[in-house]
Amino acid sequence: MAIRNLRYEGDEILSKKSREIEVIDDRIKELAEDMFDTMHKFDGLGLAGVQVGVLKRIIVIDLYDDVSKFCLINPVIVEKSDETVEIEEGCLSYPNQFGKVVRSVKVKVKALDLDGKKVTLEGEGLLAQALQHEIDHLEGETFKSKILPGTYEYITPEDATGSNKK
Numbered sequence: 001m002a003i004r005n006l007r008y009e010g011d012e013i014l015s016k017k018s019r020e021i022e023v024i025d026d027r028i029k030e031l032a033e034d035m036f037d038t039m040h041k042f043d044g045l046g047l048a049g050v051q052v053g054v055l056k057r058i059i060v061i062d063l064y065d066d067v068s069k070f071c072l073i074n075p076v077i078v079e080k081s082d083e084t085v086e087i088e089e090g091c092l093s094y095p096n097q098f099g100k101v102v103r104s105v106k107v108k109v110k111a112l113d114l115d116g117k118k119v120t121l122e123g124e125g126l127l128a129q130a131l132q133h134e135i136d137h138l139e140g141e142t143f144k145s146k147i148l149p150g151t152y153e154y155i156t157p158e159d160a161t162g163s164n165k166k
């Protein structure tokens with residue numbers, strides 16, 4: 001268990017594409033544990049490997065509802081609803097910055113779990129949003145480039161409690 005250093009805006013690694021994980025070995029399992037620890041320390045809802053400097057296709061999500069907590073290896077969005085929503089978002093790599101982005105209301109994701117088993121996940125609402133946000137990170141895309149004009153906000157840290165951070 002360890003807290004890893006987060007990578008922040010301006011770090012060019014955030015724009016790089018992550019590589020597929022071929023073998024889920026002990027190092028990957030340790031990385032997953034550290035990613036959960038790091039995400040929890042900063043009260044995030046999700047974290048991608050690249051955000052701790054590892055260009056591998058791994059994401060963790062925890063919506064703090066006792067069921068939506070998982071690590072996904074090589075996640076791929078296989079279906080997206082046509083219905084979209086304009087919704088506020090933030091990111092642990094962009095502290096105190098928020099803005100509205102367009103997300104599909106529902107997504108279906110295929111991935112592997114930490115035991116290497118194939119999993120299919122259907123997410124709606126906040127879970128769908130978190131999945132899209134984290135999978136974007138694996139492509140080197142960040143929410144900041146998707147912020148709708150006129151919705152960007154910088155919130156001073158004292159006011160930022162309770163906001164969604166991913």
Ligand code: ZN
Nearest residue numbers: 091092093166
């Ligand atoms: Zn993020």
